[in-house]
Amino acid sequence: MPPRDPSPVSAAVTRAGVPHGATEQGWLPDCVYTGEKFETGLAFFADLTGRITRFSREPADLAAARRLDGQAALPGLVNTHSRSFHRVLRGRTERRGAPGDPLAGWAAALGRAAGRATGEEIFDAARMAFMEMLLAGITCVGEFHFVSPAPEGATTAEPNFVRREIIRAAHEVGIRLALLNVAPERAEPFVRDVENLRVLVEKEFLADEVWLGLGADLPAVLSVDQLKVVAMYARAQRMRWHAHVAPLPGESLPAGRTPLAQLAELGFLDKRFTAVHPIQLTDDDVKLLGTARATVCLCPITAQNFGIDTAPAEKLLAAGTGIALGTDSHAQIDLLKEARLLEYQLRVQHGQRGVIAAEPATALFHAATVTGARSLGATGGALEVGRPADFFTVNLFDPSIAGAEPGALLANIVFALERRAVRDVWIGGRQRVVAGRHPLHGPIVGRFVEAQRRIWST
Ligand SMILES: [Zn+2]
Structure with missing residues (x-):
């Protein structure tokens, strides 16, 4: 799939954006989050491939590094569960719905939008959502991908058409992408298509730029046999797999056992598995997930937007x-x-305060970085030697966090940072956001506005 790169890398610049002749680049922000705390007077360096090679306090290194004045650097955030196409629904379902049915109205709007979308609108919406993520300091996204019905332009001759549009969108914007392909009712052709795509993706992209995983909607869509096909494929390819696991309030559980108990029985509950915003969890489910060292992904804004309580x-x-x-x-x-x-x-x-942990800011930031990266199988999540230089900086003089000394800074950022305070974003040592702006801002927003007009015009 020849990705159409809007900003071809010039011959004088390597993949990581390091000037020709140099073997490394470094950064010196006012302070840098090295896991659990911010440190001052510390520069960090990356090699030509964009990997962090060292941290240094040596005066010569501090002088050589690019000074990020008035900024703090933090590891890039990892967005573990995205449905990029749903970006088109923003602000269009905020009215009273049927009592007791949190999906009413919203599902109808989604059906309408999906029915009108071609590959072009799906691409435009994905690019818009991915750019917004970068502007929020997110450097890696797990796209839980399922669009129904198949849009215009998607043909049986090219079943991966829409998936490739999502990949193209992420590549243009410059965000790392774990494409989690959600299995439909029939698993065999699905697995074949995903396998074809996997081969292509591995040829075209670095392993930590775009990679594939699997998704499932449980317990509703897949039969046990079909689920086995998907889970076995995930295991054979060592892919991460994510599933919506619990029914919505009011939906009943299948007789006997919960979807998680069923997965555990089949041997498919392990550390590569992520249960996405589970709603009804029994105490046994909680134990099963913990024993398996699995991950749970929560999406509180969406949950609260739908009026759904959060998992424990x-x-x-x-x-x-x-x-x-x-x-x-x-x-x-x-x-x-x-x-x-x-x-x-x-x-x-x-x-009570501090329910998730005694120091909630540290635990929550860990969730937004390290745990997300683990859930997606991403290489980032922390600023450490050997990991990619994926980071964002915040303006320490932004009114939302001004006056926070290093010891109070993380709690200020987690509990009060306004998105506009995110200044620069670097991924693999390449700058993707400069002073709060993405270089493709104009075309991305412009095309999205047009796409919205096409989707919602009567
Ligand atoms: Zn979801």
């Missing part, structure tokens, strides 16, 4: 399950806000 994150963490975060419906794209709303929701439930 504090119990899941205590049981050994990782908690990751996602922007799901894109009612808003702000992963730090997802983090703070998770803690706030738990505070409402418990009447």
